[in-house]
Amino acid sequence: MGSQVAPALGRDVEGAAPSVIIKTEDLWKTYDMGAIQVNALCGVSFQIERGEYVAIMGPSGSGKSTLMNLIGCLDTPTRGEYWLNGRRVSELTDDELAYIRNKEIGFVFQTFNLLSRATALHNVELPLIYNGTPAAERRARAEEALRTVELGDRMEHKPNELSGGQRQRVAIARALVNRPSIILADEPTGNLDTATGDEIMALFDRLNASGNTIVLVTHEHDIAARARRIIHIRDGKVARDEKTGR
Amino acid sequence: MMNAFRRHIRENLWLALDTLRTHKFRSFLTILGVLIGTTTVIAVASIFAGLDQEVADAARDFGTRTLFIFKWDPGIHVGRLTREERLRTPLTYEDGMGLKEDCPDVEDVAVETFIWWGSPPVLKYRGSQVLHYNFVGATPSDFRVVNDSLSDGRLFTDVDDIHKRDVAVIGADIVSRLFPNEDPIGKQITVGSNTFKVVGTLGKRKAFPGDSGTDRVVKIPYHTFKKFYPNEKENFIVAMAFEGRLDEARDEVESVLRRRRHDKPNASDSFGISSAEALIHQFEQLIGTVVLVTLVISSIGLLVGGIGVMNIMLVSITERTREIGVRKAIGAHRSDITWQFLLEAMTLTGAGGILGILVGFGASFLIRALDVLPSAVPLWSVFVGFAVAVGIGLFFGLWPAIKASRLDPIVALRYE
Ligand SMILES: Nc1ncnc2c1ncn2[C@@H]1O[C@H](COP(=O)(O)OP(=O)(O)O)[C@@H](O)[C@H]1O
Ligand SMILES: [Mg+2]
Numbered sequence: 001m002g003s004q005v006a007p008a009l010g011r012d013v014e015g016a017a018p019s020v021i022i023k024t025e026d027l028w029k030t031y032d033m034g035a036i037q038v039n040a041l042c043g044v045s046f047q048i049e050r051g052e053y054v055a056i057m058g059p060s061g062s063g064k065s066t067l068m069n070l071i072g073c074l075d076t077p078t079r080g081e082y083w084l085n086g087r088r089v090s091e092l093t094d095d096e097l098a099y100i101r102n103k104e105i106g107f108v109f110q111t112f113n114l115l116s117r118a119t120a121l122h123n124v125e126l127p128l129i130y131n132g133t134p135a136a137e138r139r140a141r142a143e144e145a146l147r148t149v150e151l152g153d154r155m156e157h158k159p160n161e162l163s164g165g166q167r168q169r170v171a172i173a174r175a176l177v178n179r180p181s182i183i184l185a186d187e188p189t190g191n192l193d194t195a196t197g198d199e200i201m202a203l204f205d206r207l208n209a210s211g212n213t214i215v216l217v218t219h220e221h222d223i224a225a226r227a228r229r230i231i232h233i234r235d236g237k238v239a240r241d242e243k244t245g246r
Numbered sequence: 247m248m249n250a251f252r253r254h255i256r257e258n259l260w261l262a263l264d265t266l267r268t269h270k271f272r273s274f275l276t277i278l279g280v281l282i283g284t285t286t287v288i289a290v291a292s293i294f295a296g297l298d299q300e301v302a303d304a305a306r307d308f309g310t311r312t313l314f315i316f317k318w319d320p321g322i323h324v325g326r327l328t329r330e331e332r333l334r335t336p337l338t339y340e341d342g343m344g345l346k347e348d349c350p351d352v353e354d355v356a357v358e359t360f361i362w363w364g365s366p367p368v369l370k371y372r373g374s375q376v377l378h379y380n381f382v383g384a385t386p387s388d389f390r391v392v393n394d395s396l397s398d399g400r401l402f403t404d405v406d407d408i409h410k411r412d413v414a415v416i417g418a419d420i421v422s423r424l425f426p427n428e429d430p431i432g433k434q435i436t437v438g439s440n441t442f443k444v445v446g447t448l449g450k451r452k453a454f455p456g457d458s459g460t461d462r463v464v465k466i467p468y469h470t471f472k473k474f475y476p477n478e479k480e481n482f483i484v485a486m487a488f489e490g491r492l493d494e495a496r497d498e499v500e501s502v503l504r505r506r507r508h509d510k511p512n513a514s515d516s517f518g519i520s521s522a523e524a525l526i527h528q529f530e531q532l533i534g535t536v537v538l539v540t541l542v543i544s545s546i547g548l549l550v551g552g553i554g555v556m557n558i559m560l561v562s563i564t565e566r567t568r569e570i571g572v573r574k575a576i577g578a579h580r581s582d583i584t585w586q587f588l589l590e591a592m593t594l595t596g597a598g599g600i601l602g603i604l605v606g607f608g609a610s611f612l613i614r615a616l617d618v619l620p621s622a623v624p625l626w627s628v629f630v631g632f633a634v635a636v637g638i639g640l641f642f643g644l645w646p647a648i649k650a651s652r653l654d655p656i657v658a659l660r661y662e
Contacts, residue, residue, distance in 0.1 A: 072575075095579055098577050115572060174576065
């Protein structure tokens with residue numbers, strides 16, 4: 001335990017990087033509720049390539065969050081396979097999964113999920129603490145990430161001293177700080193007003209422009225329209241997979 | 247696992263202290279058991295370390311080559327005397343002289359006699375009087391044998407003894423009580439209805455704990471004592487062995503006395519022999535028993551504290567399920583979560599331990615300041631107290647911490 005053997009992620013092998021970064025095959029997720037069984041996902045298959053900007057759309061309860069949690073290695077499918085950067089996730093150990101959640105994926109939640117007792121800076125430092133980054137570098141990188149989301153002047157604030165938009169930007173800074181190859185965002189603007197939501201979306205646009213792969217869940221068309229590809233989910237299945245004009 | 251510990255010790259200590267800060271009252275209640283346990287350990291250890299030191303000093307003050315001989319075992323008595331013990335005849339002056347005669351390894355012998363029943367007659371000088379003191383008739387060899395030092399004047403001699411002169415040598419405490427601003431040498435003191443001339447005073451001795459009588463002593467020549475109190479039969483014999491010959495001297499004393507007292511070959515000694523080392527050893531055994539009892543009592547306190555810690559950790563983990571989810575979602579390993587909560591538990595009980603050590607020091611200081619008992623906190627008890635407190639956190643925090651580390655990230659994140 002504790003020894004962090006870097007998984008042989010494609011990104012580390014220059015030149016051999018597979019262009020497919022996410023590949024799912026017939027993913028099923030069934031919640032066993034005792035008397036009834038809820039099929040949240042019923043055979044979802046798709047591929048996402050490096051650098052893509054994908055929106056996942058669908059009505060409430062269609063299985064979007066379930067899918068995101070699987071992609072983010074937070075949950076395991078009942079059936080089906082998922083390859084991340086060419087590695088079969090079902091084969092990974094607990095420690096390897098922790099490593100991936102830390103280094104490969106930046107997850108942005110609808111409800112922010114910040115530590116309420118910690119300052120913005122400390123919240124952003126946290127992923128770096130978990131991979132043993134030295135204190136000085138940690139602080140510098142956390143500050144840089146906060147400046148990227150234009151919160152350079154709010155570093156010592158606790159979440160309850162920040163507005164909703166600011167909190168979400170702290171959460172995004174936290175997702176960015178380890179320079180992950182994939183950013184996953186589950187309704188990142190869902191709890192924000194339109195203007196603040198637009199700011200956050202502008203941030204994602206910039207991140208994608210600088211090379212990040214972005215997958216975000218939304219049920220607002222104008223937000224989805226910012227992505228270059230929209231995957232429509234309905235009743236746990238991919239209903240439509242379309243390229244936008246962008 | 248250890249890597250994770252080292253990686254995050256600062257972060258985790260910070261977290262642990264933060265939890266302590268935010269839940270002051272709850273934390274305090276929880277660590278109370280640990281505090282009481284540690285305090286008990288420290289306080290009791292300090293009292294006994296103090297006692298031990300004093301007993302050793304006082305016993306050694308009589309000399310490490312001295313044998314104390316009485317019809318019963320000198321030293322600490324536990325329980326009642328047996329019938330055989332109650333029927334033992336007193337040792338005699340002649341026994342003492344015989345030892346000096348017949349034991350080649352005994353350099354010198356002193357015989358002391360005293361009033362067996364009740365307290366000695368009132369000691370008076372002019373208006374002042376002393377009620378509780380030791381009134382001893384001693385052979386002149388006594389001073390040397392029991393390592394008395396002369397402070398002023400002279401000691402009484404064989405001539406004083408043979409002529410049964412009414413002279414006395416008094417202890418430092420008697421001097422300060424009867425002669426606070428006066429030279430005692432040459433003054434007449436009365437003991438009951440008899441008058442004695444003070445010829446000398448003794449230096450201060452190291453006292454046994456709780457015994458204030460060491461320096462509160464009036465010594466008169468053995469035969470002078472016999473002249474006034476012919477009915478007192480009990481004698482206490484002190485034999486001084488030649489340097490390095492204590493064990494041999496002891497064997498000789500035993501066989502000579504057995505012969506003199508006609509002890510049957512298969513019967514045990516009808517008398518007791520002790521030495522400074524034996525007294526110290528005897529006392530240390532007594533301490534050992536008491537320490538064991540204390541340890542049991544304090545373990546109960548620590549156990550209660552430990553269960554409290556386990557409880558608070560389980561509550562804390564339940565309350566912070568979402569936090570654990572967040573941490574796992576951003577890449578915390580199982581070992582990170584385990585260490586976070588283990589360190590929190592250890593900080594909690596460690597804080598209890600530190601408080602307990604401080605209270606223990608306070609108690610020890612009070613005991614010493616109020617002069618109840620000698621007391622000194624031994625360094626080992628501080629380390630043991632702290633280590634045990636932290637160990638309690640480690641032990642009782644382990645299960646909750648492992649439980650926390652096993653939480654599924656998504657389940658933890660969804661927890662309401
Ligand atoms: N932990 C769970 N236990 C039982 N059912 C669940 C659980 N999580 C989600 N579901 C069900 O799975 C379906 C998909 O949910 P979700 O992925 O949250 O949808 P969306 O994010 O698209 O609104 C819903 O019917 C929901 O009730
Ligand atoms: Mg959802």
